[in-house]
Amino acid sequence: PQVRADVGRGARTGEPEVVYAAGKTPAQTVTAVTALLDGGVRPVLVSRADPAHTTAVVAAHPDAVVHDDAGMLVLAPLPPRDDAADGRIVVVTAGTSDLGVAGECVVTLEALGERPTLLADVGVAGLHRVLEVRDVLAAAEVVVVVAGMEAALGPVVAGLVSAPVVAVPTSVGYGAAQDGMTALHGLLSACTPGIAVVNVDNGLGAALLARRIVRATDRRTAGG
Amino acid sequence: PQVRADVGRGARTGEPEVVYAAGKTPAQTVTAVTALLDGGVRPVLVSRADPAHTTAVVAAHPDAVVHDDAGMLVLAPLPPRDDAADGRIVVVTAGTSDLGVAGECVVTLEALGERPTLLADVGVAGLHRVLEVRDVLAAAEVVVVVAGMEAALGPVVAGLVSAPVVAVPTSVGYGAAQDGMTALHGLLSACTPGIAVVNVDNGLGAALLARRIVRATDRRTAGG
Amino acid sequence: PQVRADVGRGARTGEPEVVYAAGKTPAQTVTAVTALLDGGVRPVLVSRADPAHTTAVVAAHPDAVVHDDAGMLVLAPLPPRDDAADGRIVVVTAGTSDLGVAGECVVTLEALGERPTLLADVGVAGLHRVLEVRDVLAAAEVVVVVAGMEAALGPVVAGLVSAPVVAVPTSVGYGAAQDGMTALHGLLSACTPGIAVVNVDNGLGAALLARRIVRATDRRTAGG
Amino acid sequence: PQVRADVGRGARTGEPEVVYAAGKTPAQTVTAVTALLDGGVRPVLVSRADPAHTTAVVAAHPDAVVHDDAGMLVLAPLPPRDDAADGRIVVVTAGTSDLGVAGECVVTLEALGERPTLLADVGVAGLHRVLEVRDVLAAAEVVVVVAGMEAALGPVVAGLVSAPVVAVPTSVGYGAAQDGMTALHGLLSACTPGIAVVNVDNGLGAALLARRIVRATDRRTAGG
Amino acid sequence: PQVRADVGRGARTGEPEVVYAAGKTPAQTVTAVTALLDGGVRPVLVSRADPAHTTAVVAAHPDAVVHDDAGMLVLAPLPPRDDAADGRIVVVTAGTSDLGVAGECVVTLEALGERPTLLADVGVAGLHRVLEVRDVLAAAEVVVVVAGMEAALGPVVAGLVSAPVVAVPTSVGYGAAQDGMTALHGLLSACTPGIAVVNVDNGLGAALLARRIVRATDRRTAGG
Amino acid sequence: PQVRADVGRGARTGEPEVVYAAGKTPAQTVTAVTALLDGGVRPVLVSRADPAHTTAVVAAHPDAVVHDDAGMLVLAPLPPRDDAADGRIVVVTAGTSDLGVAGECVVTLEALGERPTLLADVGVAGLHRVLEVRDVLAAAEVVVVVAGMEAALGPVVAGLVSAPVVAVPTSVGYGAAQDGMTALHGLLSACTPGIAVVNVDNGLGAALLARRIVRATDRRTAGG
Amino acid sequence: PQVRADVGRGARTGEPEVVYAAGKTPAQTVTAVTALLDGGVRPVLVSRADPAHTTAVVAAHPDAVVHDDAGMLVLAPLPPRDDAADGRIVVVTAGTSDLGVAGECVVTLEALGERPTLLADVGVAGLHRVLEVRDVLAAAEVVVVVAGMEAALGPVVAGLVSAPVVAVPTSVGYGAAQDGMTALHGLLSACTPGIAVVNVDNGLGAALLARRIVRATDRRTAGG
Amino acid sequence: PQVRADVGRGARTGEPEVVYAAGKTPAQTVTAVTALLDGGVRPVLVSRADPAHTTAVVAAHPDAVVHDDAGMLVLAPLPPRDDAADGRIVVVTAGTSDLGVAGECVVTLEALGERPTLLADVGVAGLHRVLEVRDVLAAAEVVVVVAGMEAALGPVVAGLVSAPVVAVPTSVGYGAAQDGMTALHGLLSACTPGIAVVNVDNGLGAALLARRIVRATDRRTAGG
């Protein structure tokens, strides 16, 4: 077979296998989606979908919800979790241009039953914008920072909160920004500890990591 | 002044400012340690200390505990936390050569009152070694993976557990390993989600990130 | 002349010169194909063909077989070799997105009379998938691993088998994956020995290397 | 001759030729110093001097002032300029480890008759430290920011002041900091405009650039 | 909100927030422009606008002036400043291919009320061209050098003038020019001091930096 | 003016200024061509012309000769030089895919009155092809080697001849070939001395360098 | 425990675990050696040993054989294999400076009972040297090419033989050779197929890969 | 044998094989020198010799002339050639720190019977220094430019002369100079044609290339 759906991943890791559409033909993408659905996986997510992938999946599964800006498709989403609460996971972006990547993160979290709070365009060039939302950040259980260019928002936020900060460098910028590699390396070199870095533009990975963090809490709370 | 100790960092972020000795003179290092101690910071940690730093700090503060292999000094450590329990934080290394970096992580955690479990030398070249410790990994609240060369242990572990995985690439290796940059980029590109990456050889950062994760749990449990 | 066909390569090295279409005009590609055919080379292969190359070659040589997904054209393929047997060469991919590169490998091998076995989508994020095919891998004379992102499948397989492992990093991934360079450097830095690395996306080179390996056996067996 | 002293540089550009000791033998360094002194250049500065350079120069010119931490030698310094005033040029460092580079900047400025103000250790991990010195920064005619690791202090300061900001990335950090290249590229990619970037660890260049800026003012004021 | 306009930036830093269109949807770009206009920001500038951005902004704000070659839109420009004078800011390009980037610089300066002088195509391959304009350069208060390939014009000019030189490396060139990174690193490594480097192709940043420099003069002159 | 034609370059350096079309608008390209023609420059060459450049130039100057594969336009070519002789300059390519770059070299040389000999497709994978043309190479006054991928032809040729070898790395290849940077760095690191390296795909530069070499001979012969 | 010896590796993969001394303390190295010896592993090899490692191991195990130039220690070597024959494995170096890496390869092979043939200093700068040993190369079952600088010997040899070529790039060279990365990338980009590349300076990995290849033959011959 | 002296290289290429001492043991270096001497090679040169190499060679061959700053040893030098004349080959350095590399070039040329002219310290920061020596440069048959940092001297000289310019980038500089890679890439990207680039710090290669150029003249003159 061309696709071996990992239907047991939810049981092992708490999150479903996600279909990575980039590099797959539309037909392979549909096959993967169907295999996951048939295997009982919930939700089924497709990331990095282009219009051809989207058309093919929607033709096969008309109830797929399309999130164009985020490049995602959602099938069979989970209902909001009991433990989900506004403000446990806060997603913050440095600029408006980072919203596509933040969207990948938010769509993923919501499909998994979380209720993330999104704060956009609070870059450090206008530092008062960060300070204005400081209380929301300080109250979160995990903060996801989405930032391109030099990504200075990451270390600034990590110095203001006690929660783990998941930082997503984005490819916003040009020249020395090197398609996001400078933001990535800057976040990894940050003078502030407490930052968990994921790949450039990887909103999906940030969502799943943030969820592992809040689920760790939930499991312990439940078990306590 | 040459040093402005950030004595309020514990209140803001939950972890103390740590003295980064690399690039400081021994005298500057002593000044920083003394300022933190005088400011009431507990514990006071020095990382990346070489013998000259160590000698100077110990002369000024004879009760400093020296961890040579980890390049760390510990003063005024915290007692074990009430919530700390063996196995909440598991630190695992791919090879024996990664133990120096793992030591930086473990020393930091213990000075902060955590009780991490260390599992060394379980690299994927002998995959049975990973499978043998699978249950310990699966029970952890956060797993820290310390691995150099190609760092394949990171994605393998992240596919076996539901906890967040903090991955520390190390500079073990040569040639194409590029002083740890290949391990770093490989972990960021991993096919398995749920991995929080920190800088090459950054055992300290991994410790503080892992602690933010378990503290998030503790705060919520306490508040629940 | 613009093309000097190396018609003696088969006698020297055991494999025919292959036409690399990238960077050639369609007319140059046709000229090269015709020169090889006229020189008695069997089979004649074209790699990295785009639609313009394909159209021109098929117009001149209507019996060319087109493999679109693999970007290859095959003329005058060899019949299956006597020594070829299922399972001597096993080609395994980490994900479905790696199938294009694996196709270049498989098409090349089959045109040369080999009978490779293809196992797709056994990435380490679901490690049980690797363990399920372990016996097939262990019985092979050479294993070709095709993997992108962090390519952890390479060292995992090399630790389970005694055959040489030919590893093909692919350009699947984004950001820190750096168009396959991270997979490439990771495979070269792997903690498991026994891995022969070829260029990113070089399914053709992997096929010819794998064939040199099994032919070495055949020659010795024949001579023994 | 091995040295062609550019004794006219002061007239052309306002700053003297500076002897770059790295890569010169001690004897060549002495020759260069003597040639500049003999040519009437004031002051004569040597940068990146190691102990062998220092010993040789001091032997030949006993009145040379040695600044060990900054790796500089000063001969025939200028008296404080009439237009120099505390606070026109403010030099600020992110950490204590950046003080060596800041020293190269301050020593150069003082030898040229400026009166820079130095503010050390105001990194963004403790953002209140930046805000505490905000008024001093806002009153400056030019601010020099010296910062390593991810160098987030640069864009934060540039968003708070209307003066040009000269940013000096330093090689403080490890791993993804890439010997200061990440700080360099981050400062160049910063979301805040108004930043003039110089080479990694180039305190000397920052001093001379800052001085060109205040001199432009002085010339215009004088001419007005 | 998706956009938090930083309407106070002019008061803090002397320059308005500029809308960076790259990575924004046309709708987001219009929203940002409107928010700045409504907040009283003058002028409102859009950089890196493609035809879709331009069409959308002009539809919403028909008085927007379009600068196609520079990729910029200007709304509500400032009138020429009292202090502006021809020749205070001189913009010089190495080649004709650098004119797009120089345009971004000149458009920005003019919208802010400056009166820059543009000298095009004075590359060092014909050194007499530089020497011909030497007096214009020497009389400037700040010189902006726009150069691609190896960017040797930067250090040559900086050795001829006493004003600060703002150098903009461009992505003109191929191969070893590495999309402008070689020009960037060459300017940072230049043997001549006094060079302020900005990002590759960053004509906007050069304009705002040059303006901070002349404004520093104006403020001091005014205050003197 | 947007263009300052360097009409004296021929007198200074022996070669005319060449119009680099990349990054110029078609109108700017025409302006540059006309300025050079009007200034008496012979020949006038345009490199890296795309169809829009070509159309515009041919419209303005109908006698321009178009070399599509080489991306060049030639106006007012020189007649063959008296000293030109077949075989003084030999241009050799490793593969057929390198012919576009070799064409840029040959077109330039012929427009300047040289008579280069072109030998295509003699890559080292079939070493006999190199040895077959060995006598032609050994008799040349300068050999231009055009090669992509690993460019091994360069050092092999330089070890067989006593003439200077001008090596042009090409961007033929993929993955680790890094768009020609690997060929470039390999040629620079070659174990054989006597190789003059030019930029990736720089057939024009190779032509002008080769011509400077044979002209040096001619001037001395004439003067002797 | 700090060391988990993988004593079953020989049974799984045919080669023993090798102790990588770099990054281990002398004490850890001794522990690893002892654990492997106690576990019945034969031979026990230590690679990348420095004098401190060597002294400690020899003190604990006086029968360890020290290979200083190769940085290796050998304990309990295997006797020559029945199937080993001179000329099955040929190791060839481009220069004399590559002999250290070739030594790591030869020592490993001999400790495992193979009988490799070593041909040194046959670089392509003097191509006749390669052609002189052509018959030895053509008769081999596997050829290991050890070459630094531009490593052109790899593709030249691979075009002359039908055996698989294991290529070891070395760090011999400077500047653009980039510590062996250029040789590595050149070999991966080679125009000749049939090359198996290992990491820079990885003589050990080449040996184990070459041995997997000849063992594949032996197993099939035995089984046939 | 460990060394296969290429004694025929002089006959083939006009220059002798040179012993590259880096990476060789002192004993191997002596063996290579002796083999070349015994094979009748004249002169015998050793490059990149450290004190241990020098001591060993001088012990074996007491008449070896040591050039410490250039890292070279010369045995059996050629007498000055009849055709050699002052000023045919001019070697020019940008700074005094480049003199070590220029020395490697000059020593090699003189040992081969050439009479190079050396002009030191004429960097473009003081452009008048270049213009002062313009006539000497313009009269040369080949100009060797030795320059580090941004190496702007290369394109400036190439625009002033009609001779081929051999450019040697040096590793002088720091940070963005990247050990000479920026100078290297800048020279390759230069806006002035006619530049032959060799590896970073490769004074030897520049000498041999320059000599091939003047010898091409001599051969033709002789034959004319």
Ligand SMILES: Nc1ncnc2c1ncn2[C@@H]1O[C@H](COP(=O)(O)O)[C@@H](O)[C@H]1O
């Ligand atoms: N062409 C440009 N280059 C660099 N930075 C820019 C450019 N245009 C705008 N900016 C800045 O980039 C930031 C963009 O943030 P946002 O518009 O919120 O995504 C703003 O702070 C602008 O000042």
Ligand SMILES: Nc1ncnc2c1ncn2[C@@H]1O[C@H](COP(=O)(O)O)[C@@H](O)[C@H]1O
């Ligand atoms: N020179 C070498 N190059 C690459 N890998 C090596 C080398 N020596 C040993 N190894 C492998 O590296 C791993 C080292 O892991 P450890 O000894 O636990 O740190 C082992 O699996 C060895 O097989």
Ligand SMILES: Nc1ncnc2c1ncn2[C@@H]1O[C@H](COP(=O)(O)O)[C@@H](O)[C@H]1O
């Ligand atoms: N946007 C994404 N970024 C990173 N990894 C992803 C993304 N989407 C899916 N994946 C993971 O990538 C792997 C894709 O493998 P495959 O679908 O077999 O090619 C799966 O394990 C997914 O969990």
Ligand SMILES: Nc1ncnc2c1ncn2[C@@H]1O[C@H](COP(=O)(O)O)[C@@H](O)[C@H]1O
């Ligand atoms: N300084 C140098 N830079 C570059 N190549 C060199 C240098 N010195 C010698 N060589 C060449 O490098 C090769 C070294 O090969 P070997 O001496 O056999 O290791 C010879 O062919 C020399 O011509």
Ligand SMILES: [Mg+2]
């Ligand atoms: Mg914004």
Ligand SMILES: [Mg+2]
């Ligand atoms: Mg181990």
Ligand SMILES: [Mg+2]
């Ligand atoms: Mg899959």
Ligand SMILES: [Mg+2]
């Ligand atoms: Mg500090």
Ligand SMILES: [Mg+2]
């Ligand atoms: Mg021009």
Ligand SMILES: [Mg+2]
């Ligand atoms: Mg060919």
Ligand SMILES: [Mg+2]
């Ligand atoms: Mg040799």
Ligand SMILES: [Mg+2]
């Ligand atoms: Mg000088």
